[in-house]
Amino acid sequence: MWKCKKCNEEIEDSFDSCWKCGTEHSGVSSNNPQELKGKKDKTTKDIQAPEKYISTYGTTRTITKLLSFLGWLNIVLGLLISLIVAIKSPLFNWSTLLPAVGGLIIGLHLVISGQIIRATVDSADNTGQILTLLKNRTIK
Numbered sequence: 001m002w003k004c005k006k007c008n009e010e011i012e013d014s015f016d017s018c019w020k021c022g023t024e025h026s027g028v029s030s031n032n033p034q035e036l037k038g039k040k041d042k043t044t045k046d047i048q049a050p051e052k053y054i055s056t057y058g059t060t061r062t063i064t065k066l067l068s069f070l071g072w073l074n075i076v077l078g079l080l081i082s083l084i085v086a087i088k089s090p091l092f093n094w095s096t097l098l099p100a101v102g103g104l105i106i107g108l109h110l111v112i113s114g115q116i117i118r119a120t121v122d123s124a125d126n127t128g129q130i131l132t133l134l135k136n137r138t139i140k
């Protein structure tokens, strides 16, 4: 048996430090185990490289580009077909312009949809980047 130099607690010889206050047999006062653990955690976090934001919308971006492309293709093709029909047909009729109008409407819809999706993805990405920056700042 040995007596703790700090809190006078009776300690079994098999123990190197006081179970109550953490003081070692030699009298060296060790830190609170919880405090030690906290310090260790902080060091590991400091060493860790700052988190980087990775966009999870890569696929959406690709699809959006494709949508916009198809939209413009629709507009151009609609106009081209109407032009060809208008030139080739001997009797000009306003109905020959229908493919152009249809293509224009569908095409514009596709282009607008693509832009809306892109805006949503962009703002989601921005929010993610801000969050990552904030997280990294909190650790430091």
Ligand SMILES: [Zn+2]
Binding pocket: 004, 005, 006, 007, 008, 009, 018, 019, 020, 021, 022, 023
């Ligand atoms: Zn003690």
